[in-house]
Amino acid sequence: MPFFRRMEETAQRPVEEKPEPLAELRKAIAEARLPEHARQAVTKELERLDKTDPSVAEYSVGYNWVQFVLALPWNAATPDNLDLARAERVLNEDHFGLSRVKERVLEHLAASIMVSSRPRRVLVVDDERIALDNMAYVLGKDGHEVLTAENGRQAMEVLARTECDLVITDLKMNQMDGLELLERLKAASPQTELILVTGFATVDTAVNALKKGAAHYLPKPLNLDVLRSVSRDILDAKAKSRVARGPILCFSGPPGTGKTSIGRGVAAALGRKFIRLSMAGLRDEAELRGHRRTYVGAMPGRILAELKRAEVNNPVFMLDEVDKIGKDFRGDPASVLLEVLDPEQNRRFLDYYLDMPFDLSGVMFITTANVVEELPRPLYDRMEAIPFQSYTPLEKRRIARDYIAPRQMHGAGLRTKDLSFTDAALDTVIDGYTREAGLRNLDREIGSLCRKVDLQVLAGKLRLPASLDAAEVTALLGPPRFRPEAAARADAVGVATGLVYSEYGGQILFIETARMAGGGGLMLTGSLGEVLKESAQTALSYIRSRAGELGIAPNFFKECDIHVHIPAGAIPKDGPSAGVTIAVALVSLLSDRPARSDVAMTGEMTLSGRLLPVGGLREKLLAAQRAGVMTVVLPKANEIEWRVLDEDVRQAVRVVFAETAIEAIKEALQP
Template sequence: MQFERQFFADNQDEIDIMPIVPLNEDEMSEDDKKKLPSELIVLPIRNMVLFPNVVLPITASREKSIQALLQAEKNGKYIGVISQRDSNNKNPKYNDINKIGTVAEIIKQIKMPDNSTTVFIRGRIRFEIEEWVSDEPFFKAKVKYLNDELPNSNDKEFIAMSDSVKEFAEQIIKKSTNIPPEASIMIRNINNINFLHHFIASNLNCDSKEKQLLLEENDFKKRTENLLRLLQIELQHVELKNKITSKTNGELDKQQKEYFLNQQLKAIQDELGGDGNDREIKDLQKRAEQKKFSESAKEMFQKGIEKLQRMHPSTPDYSTIYNHLDLLLDLPWDEYTEDIYDIKKARKVLDHDHYGMNKIKDRILEYLAVLKLKGDMKSPILCFIGPPGIGKTSLGKSIANAIGRKYIRLSLGGMHDESELRGHRKTYIGAMPGRIIQSLRKVKSSNPVFILDELDKLGRDYRGEPSSALLEVLDPEQNNSFYDNYLELDYDLSKVLFIATANSISEIQPALRDRLEIIDLSGYALEEKIEIAKKHLVPKQKEAHGLLKFSIKIPNTSIAKLIQEYTKESGVRELERQIASLMRNSAMKIALDENIQKIEITEEDVEEILGKPKYTNELYQKSNPPGVAIGLAWTSVGGVILFIESVLSHGKGNLTLTGNLGNVMKESATTALSYIQAHTKELKIDSQKLENSNIHIHVPEGATPKDGPSAGVTMLTTMVSALTGKIVKPFLAMTGEITLRGQVLPVGGIKEKVLAAKRAGMKEILLCDQNEKDVLEINPSYIKGLKFHYVSNMLDVLKIAIPK
């Protein structure tokens, strides 16, 4: 129960202070009831319920509430007070207000300095809303008044329940530490049963919805039953609270006893001439003699030892200081692994573990070469950007093996708390060093290869932004003095070879991106995946399934079928899973028939084991009508071809775009149309036809979102084809961004797009002349048979795409 409480609603909308006992317990007379109006001004209140005969002070700050109180006082001081269903709703509508409330008599109104109004109201009689009349400038409704009829005075069950209500209320008051004992006297002196129940209900420490249910119950006997139930719940809550408090006090007494006993133990040890922590301190000092410290670390260690010598092992700070000194001794302050400068051997190790990726391998070997010649240099901060599953993380481990260094991997995905990197201050319970210092402590080396995995998946919230902490770690000019909050010393990270990995460069904070040496990695081509499967994945899965002594052969055609029809990815993770399925099937065959020593898995076997193909490559159809052109697109799982279609219909020159296109792609189409409208003569397009035709561009697979600028040339080509009635050159794919001046601009993802065109059976590819350098980076054997056209403007595009 709450005999002393103060509740503030949102924005001090209503304030509920202790319900006050009126001097007069008499209920409203029949004559007074007849004088009540049939229409009442209604005041919605929140988080409380007014009961008949109970006095409440309420502070109203909503303009509508203030106007309602002022008008009600003018009309005769009666107002309908009713509880809102949702206490968080600051602007309630009719449906947000309960139907049953209490008519209140305004006793006194006080204007407050903050323009709010405090009013003392006394509940008189319950009412029910029959019909809403208005909600401006305040709520007004037609109401029906509800009388409370007490059960027969001879009803022994009701009399017993009423006595129980009073007894429970007195027990709650007696057992509650925050309710004055005078409240019991107040309860005993209330003679009116109706008012007694309402007053106790008003003071109940329960949800306002429970109180509203009490108010709405017309059967007084049932209302008493519900009140008794709520009182029982509150009594149990009070008893449980007292029990917990008693137990907590007992725990405190126990801790005090332990403290005094520990103090006595310390005195006995001092008398015997020995100290329990001497052995631990001597062990720390012995380890420190063999440690190469920095001067600042040595000074901090000595101060820590002096503090330990003055402390008893049972004191809370003893373990904190001991753990900190233990960390100082465990860290590899001046301990380095010796690099392997044999560049040929390093190249051999890298080639053995990973196929391709020559750009990264060359960069690592360059670093080794400079290190060999110079002897000492700051480590580069590399960042591998590429799609999932292409081996960015595992390449870091191979680099560590190639140059003879220890390997650390720290996954940053989903990390939100900056303290995970920088550590927590020692003063906090359970404080630890950051993950970077912990990792160095574990590998016992100050120059490991440190992989910061999933750099683009870092989170940020109220606990800090981990990417900001990495600004210091990944800056070669600053990381020689990295400060960890737990260590409380600068630590030199300049010899650590940091390698970050990420899927998307756009998700990396710009300031952090500026500190990284970005190396872009594209997905694997079909030929590359076949080689990876033969040299790495198949032998690995044979060993994993115990098949090394058996001859399991998977021809290139079967591997190609696996890649093209059962996987759709830039990397090889799913391919490895499919190869594992083939190996499990082979293992089962060998287990069933011990005479089998050799198995060859053909294309038919692949389909029999793995089921029907999951994916099919969209092949080019030669017989395309005018208005259809082939574009190239990049996705996270590789390149794809796009059929872009245009049709004309009679209209007023409107442009319609469908196919789940993004804003950039829509703007490319608008740019292409504007270019056509401005150059109808050069393009030999009938301007009258263009003006009187609507153009509809559609990109199939409408459920797949598409965006980007690279479809600009394709959209312009398909519109010109539709307007001139000429078909686009067969087996030609194209990609490039366009401008209003008709220039063709370079785009990205060229390798994936070109390989997608090759897979789809295209023979010619049209690109911006600035993309020629990207084509030269592709292995010539992968693009054999393809003819490339390099252009700089749209007129050149149309000469090739729509020949005369």
């Protein structure tokens, strides 16, 4: 029968050998340079997979885990470019201004370069001259600075005069043996590593030496290649830990001031890869630490996943917007960062999916935040804040002409010689169409101008090359969206102009007051915080105690109610720096003297009328300039800080320093 014949033919064919699904993993494990604890873990998992049916879910979970472990960059690193002049050139190529920020970054890089280029000093101790010379010779060929001693007593004398990174000593020596030298070394210099070499190798001796703090134990006859390899690994790990112990940089400042781009510049200057991870809105700590493999669909955390994607273990890793991390029932991501950003802990970072320590000490972490005060205190203590300040109008004009305009013209299909902007045109865009501390809106408006020029050219209404002036900018972009608030407002009774600093830079605000018949009530509106409410109470009490000196009827408060309002009621406001502004507005109201609209002020006021220093001075002065304010009243205690500001910031407005509220009132009110 044909059916049986076909069955017989099928049975006679040789069975094709199926390739073993784990063979490639075994080969990859053998070739990978895994740490010993990782090699043991994947070998154990592979043995378990070998006994597991491939059709069950646990098989694929284990298989994927082994692949993930093998894909991690356990030993892959990019060599640092230790050329400080190149680093400065790279930072200046793409970033104008920010001189203080660049200086701080270069200081950090200089410290890393000094640590990395520091000579590695090795002390070799052995009472056999030939062995001593051989070890000193091979270590010297590796570029180490080698010192020698013939016994433990001589070694301690050398260590008393010179700091060494590594000591390599024989066990059996005259006067002082290797174990006694180890004990004295760890007592005198715990950071110095020691390798013990002996021809009397026993398990007990090795265990005893390692318990006392020895970094490694090598038997005789000594393999010099093994000695070189072990010494190099120990010294590399020590140098790596010294570099990693530098502070974690935290770039803080308003949006659009160049925090992320400076981070990219640091990576380019060092020759490292760059990773950016946004922390804004992150609420589940498993996003950073991963899920345990027992869960269905478990995945590693974002930190190890990004390192796997980068394929190196020493990138520049930017944690963006760390001040906007959330917290709920799923955990606290900020607590994970306490481990990640701590040099003492991140050498053994534990991702729940990986379930074994991974060394993050080679990663250069940089964080960014708009308001560092919103960071948890333990997290903030692990970082060094580098403030990014607002750009001045002159800096914005220079950046717009040299950086933004050429890039936007290229994106719009225009050549740099096709289109140009006059200074007045750029000033019109900066003052009339943007109101920001950074450059993002300026970038968008110049891009919009370039696209509108494209439309005009294609419609035959404009011929290239062209130069845009202020009037043409207004014709293309429409009426200006912003105008100087203070310059457009007339002097008024009971209304004073204040200066504040927020996460978006400096801003002005108007404090409005009114009085009506009543019995001594004080109403405060405008979404005011507790500190701001107390500032208003302090200002009113000061005025009541000095009513005669200020030309106000002593019993004014018995016959009226006073209402203090700060516009933009939907926006929460708080802080002590509006105290003097509230006092000026109230004195203006109660004495019926108009407050000058071209004068703005800032300062915390005490009950006795003294003015205390405030922060955000540079941003507040730039905000006053943008608003058309001519004079700014500052506390006398801020004068030293004002004198170190850039010349263009100090010349932006006229500054008057006041020690008391009386001096500020005289300057701000009309006679």
